[in-house]
Amino acid sequence: MKRSYGLALFSSALALSTVASPPAFAAQPRDPPDGIAKIETVVVIFAENRAFDNLYGHFPGAEGIDKASKESLQQRDRDGSVLSELPPVWDGLTAKGVTPPVTQAMTEHLPNEPFTVNDPKGFNVPLSVVTHDLWHRFYQNQMQINGGKNDMFVAWADSGAMPMSNWDASKTDMWAIAQKYVLADHFFMGGFGGSFFNHQWLICACAPYYANADKSPAKPSIAVTDASGTALKIADNSPKSARDGIPKFVSDGNLTPDFYAVNTMQPPYQPSGNDPAPGGDRLLADPTKPTTLPPQTEPTIGDMLSLKHINWAWYSGAWQYTLDHGNKTPIPNFQYHHQPFNYYANYAPGTEARREHLRDAGLAGASFIQAIDDGALPQVSFYKPQGNLNEHSGYADIQAGDRHIADVVAHLEKSPQWPHMLVVVTYDENGGIWDHVAPPKGDRWGPGTRIPAIIISPFAKRGYVDHTPYDTTSILRFITERFELPVLHGIVVRDKAVAAHGEPPLGDLSGGLDLN
Amino acid sequence: MDADRIVALVTAAGIELTDRRRNAKGDGWSLSFSSGATVEVGDDGSARVAGKGSKAVAKLLDMSHAPRGS
Numbered sequence A: 001m002k003r004s005y006g007l008a009l010f011s012s013a014l015a016l017s018t019v020a021s022p023p024a025f026a027a028q029p030r031d032p033p034d035g036i037a038k039i040e041t042v043v044v045i046f047a048e049n050r051a052f053d054n055l056y057g058h059f060p061g062a063e064g065i066d067k068a069s070k071e072s073l074q075q076r077d078r079d080g081s082v083l084s085e086l087p088p089v090w091d092g093l094t095a096k097g098v099t100p101p102v103t104q105a106m107t108e109h110l111p112n113e114p115f116t117v118n119d120p121k122g123f124n125v126p127l128s129v130v131t132h133d134l135w136h137r138f139y140q141n142q143m144q145i146n147g148g149k150n151d152m153f154v155a156w157a158d159s160g161a162m163p164m165s166n167w168d169a170s171k172t173d174m175w176a177i178a179q180k181y182v183l184a185d186h187f188f189m190g191g192f193g194g195s196f197f198n199h200q201w202l203i204c205a206c207a208p209y210y211a212n213a214d215k216s217p218a219k220p221s222i223a224v225t226d227a228s229g230t231a232l233k234i235a236d237n238s239p240k241s242a243r244d245g246i247p248k249f250v251s252d253g254n255l256t257p258d259f260y261a262v263n264t265m266q267p268p269y270q271p272s273g274n275d276p277a278p279g280g281d282r283l284l285a286d287p288t289k290p291t292t293l294p295p296q297t298e299p300t301i302g303d304m305l306s307l308k309h310i311n312w313a314w315y316s317g318a319w320q321y322t323l324d325h326g327n328k329t330p331i332p333n334f335q336y337h338h339q340p341f342n343y344y345a346n347y348a349p350g351t352e353a354r355r356e357h358l359r360d361a362g363l364a365g366a367s368f369i370q371a372i373d374d375g376a377l378p379q380v381s382f383y384k385p386q387g388n389l390n391e392h393s394g395y396a397d398i399q400a401g402d403r404h405i406a407d408v409v410a411h412l413e414k415s416p417q418w419p420h421m422l423v424v425v426t427y428d429e430n431g432g433i434w435d436h437v438a439p440p441k442g443d444r445w446g447p448g449t450r451i452p453a454i455i456i457s458p459f460a461k462r463g464y465v466d467h468t469p470y471d472t473t474s475i476l477r478f479i480t481e482r483f484e485l486p487v488l489h490g491i492v493v494r495d496k497a498v499a500a501h502g503e504p505p506l507g508d509l510s511g512g513l514d515l516n
Numbered sequence B: 001m002d003a004d005r006i007v008a009l010v011t012a013a014g015i016e017l018t019d020r021r022r023n024a025k026g027d028g029w030s031l032s033f034s035s036g037a038t039v040e041v042g043d044d045g046s047a048r049v050a051g052k053g054s055k056a057v058a059k060l061l062d063m064s065h066a067p068r069g070s
Helices: A006-014 A052-056 A138-148 A173-180 A195-203 A301-307 A319-325 A352-357 A363-373 A398-414 A472-482 A489-500 B003-011 B054-060
Strands: A041-047 A182-184 A312-317 A358-362 A380-384 A421-427 A453-456 A464-466 B017-022 B028-033 B037-042 B047-051
Touching: A041 A195, A041 A398, A041 A472, A052 A173, A173 A182, A173 A398, A173 A453, A195 A472, A301 A312, A301 A352, A301 A472, A312 A352, A312 A363, A319 A358, A352 A358, A358 A363, A363 A380, A363 A398, A398 A421, A421 A472, A472 A489, B003 B017, B003 B028, B003 B037, B003 B054, B037 B054, B047 B054
Parallel strands: A041 A380, A041 A421, A182 A464, A312 A358, A312 A380
Antiparallel strands: A182 A453, A421 A453, B017 B028, B028 B037, B037 B047
16 A cells, blocks of 8 residues: 555655645634634643553542452453463562562463552552563554454463553542642543554554565565454464464564554654664764654644744753763663653754754753743643663663653643643553453544543632543644644544444543633 | 574563664674664674663663763
């Protein structure tokens, strides 16, 4: 299948254009809710890798684990049979170096049901401990969801029982904020799989593309799918049962067979995981590396905001530190693939757009917080916490990120811009972790698993659980309606796909607001 | 240490595998990770870490790392 290049041509032209009329392909935005103009500042905080049930599965009034049917709590093996017990967490539940560890042996013979990691009668691992990461990849996520039954999360994981883990987060700072404002309990990640892809969905509602990938260094990274096109082809030597080991696939690559990038690729510009080419431009990543994605040209929400002269910024924690000093672990542990605009030609090094819109949030968000305190936020801000504060399994714990984000919210509540502000705190994706609610049936790319989202504003309903179906693109819907932007193509396709499946339309976040 | 074991240990720490392929000589695997680290794993069990993020990956694998680019 070949991609239409019409949009790409538009995007290139956009950088040179000052014309404020919408492009020919764009649909008109739907009618905005009454009173939407009361929101003058939008802030999106994007944390990492938690399913809804993982943190908010016992939140009062929400559709949590307590409301799940017994069948939906059970996991099936790769042959479709119900597992008699969960496999162990391969290599143990806690991250390397954690003492005391929860070893693989300690996770043997768990019953086939969700378990609470910080249960005092169980593993009793506190929220401040880093735990084992899990596969969170494009095809595996679809295989795990299994048509909405959500009963193959363990079968197609690389971490044994780990997908069935959850936490009692009722004492966290963000839980209290969710109780004060609005918890959306039907908010789904925009795309299947991981962080790379879902950051793209947050800004573009699109799948990145690698033209002529079959003639590029990335060729071996083209995935091999089965006849369905939505699942990986299983290798002959793959263990037959989830209890026998991690599944193997013929090719679990980053690119679809028709060259869309759905798993992690590196940005073409620094900061990138890939160094510059020897003797090449120091501002670029080596384009001959198989994991360097060519610059993207699809229109983004940033392009649309700029088109309408709405000021906006992507604030990235430890961005300048990493450019100046290189990355450091465990702090700040900058994540290259969490910077979606750094994949786009419109924001290449040396462009005015990059200088204006890709901003350093400082270490631990210090510069972003300063902008909040000064009342200097642009009309639309995206904030990406640095790695150790993003709650991602494997290298970050929940407590540090939760406290950091709650602190940012506390500053926002005191900001001079607060009286007309909307804040959305959500996660990019589920991190490979099970959730019991079936995602709405959409298009080829998503929506994927349910994730937490908290709507915070002086106009937010108080102490409210919003059951409206949303996905990551609902954030874009709100921004599009509020600032009367042309609608990104991916949103149009998503809306049509959801409607074609007879699903209720995905909302624009206004279900959590009282704008009158 | 074989390639599967290295992948398991590194990805458990939240560092995604981004590429895996046979090396040009056909005597081992080249692994790339989201941190920018690369690991060359020989079929004989030898392993060499390089690239950005190599220090953290080497630590996970209990080995010294090539001091390049991190």
